Amino acid sequence: MISMDYHKEIILILDFGSQYTQLIARKVRELGVYCEIFPFNLPFPNIVSLKPKGIILSGGPRSVNESDAPVCDQGVFRLGTPILGICYGLQLTSKLFGGQVAKSEKREYGKAHIFIKKKDKLFDGIKDGDIVWMSHQDKVLKMPTGFETIAYSDNSPHAAIKSKEASIYGVQFHPEVHHTPKGKRILRNFLF
Numbered sequence: 001m002i003s004m005d006y007h008k009e010i011i012l013i014l015d016f017g018s019q020y021t022q023l024i025a026r027k028v029r030e031l032g033v034y035c036e037i038f039p040f041n042l043p044f045p046n047i048v049s050l051k052p053k054g055i056i057l058s059g060g061p062r063s064v065n066e067s068d069a070p071v072c073d074q075g076v077f078r079l080g081t082p083i084l085g086i087c088y089g090l091q092l093t094s095k096l097f098g099g100q101v102a103k104s105e106k107r108e109y110g111k112a113h114i115f116i117k118k119k120d121k122l123f124d125g126i127k128d129g130d131i132v133w134m135s136h137q138d139k140v141l142k143m144p145t146g147f148e149t150i151a152y153s154d155n156s157p158h159a160a161i162k163s164k165e166a167s168i169y170g171v172q173f174h175p176e177v178h179h180t181p182k183g184k185r186i187l188r189n190f191l192f
Helices: 021-030 044-050 074-078 088-096 183-191
Strands: 011-015 035-039 054-057 083-086 100-113 131-142 147-152 160-163 168-171
Touching: 011 021, 021 035, 021 183, 044 074, 054 088, 054 183, 074 088, 083 088, 088 100, 088 131, 088 160, 088 168, 147 168
Parallel strands: 011 035, 011 054, 054 083, 083 168
Antiparallel strands: 100 131, 147 160, 160 168
């Protein structure tokens, strides 16, 4: 059931089963922005009726290559609403836009350093070598059509991507956890 608690501005978090989804919501709310969590398969008319100012696709434990992998309605990418895909959200975005996602030779779990490949507002205040928290077994091997890499790590050549045409971002790491010291700054950059 859709919330009847109307707010002028809402960030929609689509949950793909991440253990950190509630944490994403908490960090967004700490930044003074109203958000609500919904299951990944929220029907598109319901998404439209909420008029979200932004959409965050959470991480999740599954692989986008599984036959029954969770997928949101692809209409969300045509709304013109800014989107941030986190971990599974990045991989799903990549796959839906024609990229290739495959099991990583080395599962990445723990601290990693990111390096900025292309200056972008998402990384305002972030420096080369800043620490982020990775937790994934798949990674993007071939970039999705119309996207570019804006940051990389030693193990993830596409640690952050951005659409060339729209405000659609994906990050392989988890900005919502305290192990990513400047993660809140990245979320702030996305939200504002």
